[in-house]
Amino acid sequence: MNHRIDAILGQATEQLVASGSETARLDAELLLSHILRKPRAFLFTWPDKTLDKGQQSRFYALIQRRGDGVPVAYLTGEKSFWDIQLTVNEHVLIPRPDTELMVELALSLPVPDDGIVVDLGTGSGAIALAMASQKPNWQVLATDKSEQALSTAKANAEGNGIHSVQFFLGSWCEPLAGKQLNMIVTNPPYIREDDPHLKTGDVRFEPLPALVSGADGLDDIRHIIQASPSLLLPGGWLLIEHGYEQGKAVAQLLERQGFCSVRTRKDLAGLERVTLGCFCLP
Numbered sequence: 001m002n003h004r005i006d007a008i009l010g011q012a013t014e015q016l017v018a019s020g021s022e023t024a025r026l027d028a029e030l031l032l033s034h035i036l037r038k039p040r041a042f043l044f045t046w047p048d049k050t051l052d053k054g055q056q057s058r059f060y061a062l063i064q065r066r067g068d069g070v071p072v073a074y075l076t077g078e079k080s081f082w083d084i085q086l087t088v089n090e091h092v093l094i095p096r097p098d099t100e101l102m103v104e105l106a107l108s109l110p111v112p113d114d115g116i117v118v119d120l121g122t123g124s125g126a127i128a129l130a131m132a133s134q135k136p137n138w139q140v141l142a143t144d145k146s147e148q149a150l151s152t153a154k155a156n157a158e159g160n161g162i163h164s165v166q167f168f169l170g171s172w173c174e175p176l177a178g179k180q181l182n183m184i185v186t187n188p189p190y191i192r193e194d195d196p197h198l199k200t201g202d203v204r205f206e207p208l209p210a211l212v213s214g215a216d217g218l219d220d221i222r223h224i225i226q227a228s229p230s231l232l233l234p235g236g237w238l239l240i241e242h243g244y245e246q247g248k249a250v251a252q253l254l255e256r257q258g259f260c261s262v263r264t265r266k267d268l269a270g271l272e273r274v275t276l277g278c279f280c281l282p
Contacts (some may be wrong), residue, residue, distance in 0.1 A: 004093070005046065005050070005051070006047035008051060012063045013028045016063065016066060019067035021067070027042055027072050029079065031062045031075060034062070034075070034076040035051075035062070039277070041174050069174075069201070071202040071205055073094045074090060074231050081100070082133070084129055084133060084135055085160065087159065088152070089152060090205065090206075092123040092153075093123050093124070093206050093212070095126040098241075101241075101268075102187065103131060105276060106185050107135065107272055109276075111135075111183050111237070112182060115135075115138050117131060117182060118142065119174060119280075120143050120172050121143065121188050122158055123144060123152075123153065123210060125152070125153030127154045129153075129156060129279065131185075132153040132165050135235045135246070136164060139166070142168070143168045143171075143173075143175050145172075147169060149158050149210075172227060173231055181236055182236050184228050184231065184232065184236070185238075187241040188220040189213035189217070190213060190220070190246060191243065192212070192216055193215060217246065218246065218253070223244075224240065225253050225259075229257065229258065230278070235279065235280070237277070238279065239275075239276040241273060242275060247264035248264075255277070258279070259277030262275065262276070262277040
């Protein structure tokens with residue numbers, strides 16, 4: 001058997017293609033880079049380098065699991081988001097590039113330099129840590145009802161040298177009673193409980209409570225919109241990530257709750273991704 005990097009990548013790619021992967025070559029390269037602890041560029045620069053038996057064994061074990069559908073990020077235990085590197089595991093959702101739109105919008109809004117901002121349902125801590133990395137004077141809070149998720153987020157804060165985020169255990173707004181906030185951001189569950197996509201792709205391996213929210217996917221979003229006015233200062237903002245077909249429904253919920261300047265923003269794929277509104281007293 002040929003043990004060269006280029007040959008092994010070719011074999012692994014064929015194996016993943018056969019299993020139905022649409023990103024077979026990229027997946028193989030990412031997993032081999034992880035095994036070798038080298039950047040992907042190393043694979044192209046040194047295609048004639050050979051792997052020892054231990055490296056081959058570990059690599060093909062990962063390829064087998066990827067062929068079974070396990071997400072690459074769970075296999076490597078890491079994922080890049082914004083300009084930070086995150087540890088991920090089965091207790092947290094894998095951060096998506098689409099969610100970076102939330103960070104961009106949050107940073108663009110008229111929040112005071114010393115504003116208090118919360119990320120509800122922080123998971124891996126991706127949004128909270130990205131905001132804190134860009135706005136060191138903001139007081140960034142993060143909540144999650146999962147102790148395992150919160151532990152992961154705290155470890156990610158430590159690993160990225162971000163010490164300004166405060167973490168709270170509890171569901172959505174509950175741990176924040178008495179706080180006065182300038183902005184709330186959240187990427188809550190928004191998938192319908194009968195959505196057939198739950199049985200396909202990477203989401204099969206992600207924590208179901210972080211994905212599903214009732215018959216129409218809006219149960220948690222409704223709760224957050226109803227609870228937010230008790231925490232937001234006048235002129236404060238609420239930003240919600242949602243499914244690409246939910247923009248109109250989320251906007252209507254915000255308007256019914258008395259939010260103004262409600263608008264929906266699209267991600268790089270042109271899909272409605274985040275709806276936001278300003279809390280205005282009557």
